[in-house]
Structures are given as C-alpha cells and as structure tokens.
Amino acid sequence: MTVLMVLIRRELSLAWARGGGALLAVGFFVAAAVMLPLSLGPAPARLAAVSAGVTWVVLSLASLLSLDRMFERDFDDGALDLLALGPLPLEVVAAVKCLAQWTVSGAPLSIAAPVVAVALGARPEAAPMIFVAAALGGLAFAFLGGTGAALALASRRGGVLIAVIVLPLLTPPVIFGGAAISNFADRLPWITAVSLLAAYALACVALTPFAMAGACRNAQS
Amino acid sequence: MFSALANPARFMAFSRWAAPILALVAAGLIGAGLWLGLNAPPDYQQGDTVKIMFIHVPAAWVAMMAFACLGGASFISLVFRHALADAAARAVAPLGAAFTGVALVTGSLWGRPMWGAWWVWGDARLVSVLVLFLLFLGYLALRASIDDEAKGARAAEILALVGLVNLPIIHYSVQWWNTLHQGESVMRAGGSALAPVYLTPLLLAGAGYSAAFGALWLARIRSEVWRRRATSLALRAALA
Numbered sequence: 001m002t003v004l005m006v007l008i009r010r011e012l013s014l015a016w017a018r019g020g021g022a023l024l025a026v027g028f029f030v031a032a033a034v035m036l037p038l039s040l041g042p043a044p045a046r047l048a049a050v051s052a053g054v055t056w057v058v059l060s061l062a063s064l065l066s067l068d069r070m071f072e073r074d075f076d077d078g079a080l081d082l083l084a085l086g087p088l089p090l091e092v093v094a095a096v097k098c099l100a101q102w103t104v105s106g107a108p109l110s111i112a113a114p115v116v117a118v119a120l121g122a123r124p125e126a127a128p129m130i131f132v133a134a135a136l137g138g139l140a141f142a143f144l145g146g147t148g149a150a151l152a153l154a155s156r157r158g159g160v161l162i163a164v165i166v167l168p169l170l171t172p173p174v175i176f177g178g179a180a181i182s183n184f185a186d187r188l189p190w191i192t193a194v195s196l197l198a199a200y201a202l203a204c205v206a207l208t209p210f211a212m213a214g215a216c217r218n219a220q221s
Numbered sequence: 222m223f224s225a226l227a228n229p230a231r232f233m234a235f236s237r238w239a240a241p242i243l244a245l246v247a248a249g250l251i252g253a254g255l256w257l258g259l260n261a262p263p264d265y266q267q268g269d270t271v272k273i274m275f276i277h278v279p280a281a282w283v284a285m286m287a288f289a290c291l292g293g294a295s296f297i298s299l300v301f302r303h304a305l306a307d308a309a310a311r312a313v314a315p316l317g318a319a320f321t322g323v324a325l326v327t328g329s330l331w332g333r334p335m336w337g338a339w340w341v342w343g344d345a346r347l348v349s350v351l352v353l354f355l356l357f358l359g360y361l362a363l364r365a366s367i368d369d370e371a372k373g374a375r376a377a378e379i380l381a382l383v384g385l386v387n388l389p390i391i392h393y394s395v396q397w398w399n400t401l402h403q404g405e406s407v408m409r410a411g412g413s414a415l416a417p418v419y420l421t422p423l424l425l426a427g428a429g430y431s432a433a434f435g436a437l438w439l440a441r442i443r444s445e446v447w448r449r450r451a452t453s454l455a456l457r458a459a460l461a
Contacts, residue, residue: 004275028373037405057351080233125385147383151363151376151379151380152363152366152374152376153375154367155363155373155376156370157366157369161362161363161366164358164359164362165359165362165363165380167355167358167359168355168356168359168384168391169383169384169387171391171394172387172390172391173394174397175394175395175397176394179397179398196394196397200390207281207386209382211379211383212380215375215376215377215379216373218372218375218376218379219372219376221371221372
C-alpha cells in the first residue's frame with residue numbers, strides 16, 4: 001500500500017509540475033472559449049444555442065494538451081523501466097498516471113466548465129450538472145488519452161499523432177456529455193445521458209490500463 | 222484450412238492462384254450486379270439515383286468487414302505472434318480506408334440529389350462510417366510514424382483492438398444521438414423492404430465487392446511478404 005501511495009504522490013507532483021499543470025489546461029480552455037463569441041458574434045441567443053456543445057468540444061480538446069508528456073518523460077529518463085521492474089504491475093502504474101492527469105487537468109477543467117458555459121449563455125441551474133458531466137467525461141478523456149500517449153511512445157512524434165489516434169475514440173463521451181448538457185438546457189430527460197457517460201468512463205478506467213501497459217512494454221522492448 | 226494457411230510457404234502457394242481466381246470471380250459478379258442494377262427500373266421516389274446504391278452499399282459493407290478483418294488479424298498477431306497475421310493486418314488497413322472512402326464519397330453523391338445536401342449530420346450511419354474512416358486513418362498514422370517495424374506492429378495491433386472494442390459503442394452512441402437529435406433531415410422512406418429487382422443486383426454486387434476485397438487483400442499480403450523478404454535479403458547482403 002505504501003508503494004502505491006508513494007507512486008500516487010510522485011505522479012501527482014509530476015503531473016502538477018509538467019508543463020504548467022492545471023493552469024495550462026484551464027488557460028487554454030478559457031482562451032479557446034473566448035474565441036467563440038469573437039467568431040460567432042455577440043448575439044446572446046446564438047451563443048446560448050451553442051454554448052453547451054462548444055463547452056464540451058473545447059473541453060475535449062483541452063484534455064489533449066499535456067498528453068504527450070504523460071509517459072514520454074518517464075520513458076526518456078528510464079523511470080518507466082524502473083517502474084516496470086518495481087513491485088506494482090505496469091497496469092496499476094498506468095492507471096495512477098491517468099488518475100493524476102485527471103486530478104491535475106480534468107478536475108480543474110470541470111470546475112471551469114460550468115463557469116464558461118454559463119458565461120456563454122447556458123442556464124445557471126445547469127451548472128452542477130455540467131460539473132458532474134465534465135468530471136466524468138474528463139475521466140474518460142484522461143484514460144483514452146493515456147492510451148494514445150502510451151501507443152505513441154514508440155514513435156517519438158507525440159503531439160499531433162496522439163490527437164489523431166485519440167479523437168475518434170472520444171466520440172462516445174462527446175456524444176453522451178453533449179447530449180446531457182443540451183437535454184438539460186432543453187428541459188428534456190438527461191439522466192440517461194449522464195448514466196451512459198458514467199458507464200463509458202468506468203469502462204475506460206477498467207479496460208484501458210491493460211492497453212497502456214501493453215503499449216509501454218512494447219516501447220521498452 | 223486456416224491453420225494450414227498459417228504456414229507462409231503454403232499461403233504463398235495458395236494465394237498465388239486464389240488471388241487471380243477471386244479477382245475473376247469479383248469481376249464477373251460486379252459486372253453482373255451492375256448490369257442488372259443499371260437495367261433495373263427507376264425507383265418511384267428516387268428515380269435513377271437509386272442505382273448509386275449498387276456501388277455505395279457494398280462498399281460500406283466491405284468497409285465494416287475490413288475493420289473486423291483488421292481487428293481479427295491484429296488479435297491473432299498479438300496473441301500468437303504470427304508474422305503472417307501481422308502482414309495481413311498491415312495489408313488490410315489501407316484497403317479498408319479506401320473502401321470506407323468510396324462509401325463516404327458515393328454516399329455523399331447520393332445524398333445530394335436525395336436529401337438536397339452533400340452531407341447530413343442527422344444520419345447516424347453516415348457519421349459512424351466517418352468515424353470508422355478516422356479510426357483507419359489513426360491506425361495508418363500510428364503505423365507510419367514508428368520506424369521500428371516490430372514495435373510499430375505491436376502498437377498498431379493494440380490500437381486496432383481498442384478500436385474494435387470501441388466501434389460498436391461508437392456505432393450505438395451515434396445512433397442514440399441521432400434519435401435524440403432527429404431534426405428536419407429527410408430520410409429515405411422505407412428502405413428495408415427492398416424489391417427483388419433491386420435486391421438481386423445488390424447482393425451480386427455485395428458478393429463481388431467481397432471477392433474483390435479478398436483478391437486485393439491476398440495480393441497485398443503477398444507483396445508485404447515479398448517486401449519483408451527483400452528487406453531481409455538486403456540486410457543479409459549488407460552484412461556479408
């Protein structure tokens with residue numbers, strides 16, 4: 001157990017230090033959201049119609065930001081080899097890394113998401129729901145993004161490659177999350193969408209660590 | 222039959238004949254399907270544009286079959302570490318992307334006269350085929366960006382399996398999304414009950430497309446095997 005705690009503390013502090021930590025993701029998220037009224041015009045009705053969807057799209061893009069450093073740094077300095085030799089299986093290491101990524105970028109983003117959505121014209125009552133949806137979606141984004149980052153490890157190309165691999169896989173959480181928010185805005189039943197989003201996020205948490213561990217072992221071999 | 226063909230020498234001997242024979246079968250079936258299809262009476266609603274179906278629908282079928290083949294070959298290669306399965310996975314990905322592209326382009330050409338738009342986001346199948354195309358592109362991009370062949374193969378296999386698990390979820394989520402967002406999009410009226418005069422050429426073309434896919438796949442696996450042999454011979458010559 002103590003090994004796990006040490007690993008969690010290490011991953012959290014690394015994720016925090018990596019590329020500006022939470023500030024980077026939230027900064028990108030807010031800056032990209034500011035572009036929206038500038039490009040669509042300031043008419044409140046038009047902005048309110050797209051606020052939920054755009055919040056969700058920008059959220060998924062912001063969660064791609066620091067993925068390329070997730071495994072690469074440890075891979076370069078040999079820490080990943082040590083972790084593979086250590087007492088914890090690589091699957092657990094990968095899961096902890098993704099959880100750290102979620103804590104540092106997904107959780108702050110899910111706090112920023114309702115603020116941005118309401119500023120763009122979503123109903124303020126929707127804020128708690130947007131927070132929950134963003135937190136769940138962020139979990140799926142972190143684990144799927146981690147899979148992409150681990151797969152791209154062998155390529156030394158990072159960034160854009162990860163986005164090309166990961167974005168098609170993000171379709172279901174984007175659909176469920178976007179539907180939850182827009183259904184809430186339209187006063188339609190939204191519980192189904194949130195439950196599906198939660199189910200998808202949990203399935204990602206359960207399954208993707210195996211893919212990540214396989215990809216890491218492959219890159220190390 | 223499958224385990225017998227896992228032997229590369231036997232596979233090469235088999236595919237040497239099987240690929241051209243399948244190509245001939247494909248040409249015959251597609252020719253017959255298109256002949257019957259183009260001579261079919263125009264649809265009472267869609268007019269002559271219904272005939273786009275005979276090149277569009279089989280391409281979409283084969284595109285999905287190609288992804289299943291990619292996933293299957295990747296699984297065999299990942300679990301049994303079989304070199305031929307990896308060659309098969311590598312060979313099928315560009316084919317699948319091409320068939321998916323044909324399905325998208327012909328679908329779009331069909332959509333213009335029928336729906337009045339090149340692209341309708343309200344149609345779930347359109348969107349899920351587009352995501353399928355993106356999955357193929359991601360696979361090809363990952364494979365192309367890794368220089369080490371063995372590592373690239375393994376990483377691509379893992380991605381193919383992740384995609385294979387995800388594909389049904391994507392498909393059903395897009396369908397679910399579509400039923401929620403069903404807007405003003407004009408859908409085809411009663412598509413499932415197809416008259417025999419359309420069904421026969423469609424099935425012929427479908428079988429022909431599948432045979433063409435098989436022939437192209439075999440030919441591509443053969444060229445992949447030859448490429449590997451050439452690489453190893455060149456390496457051996459360089460070392461000697």
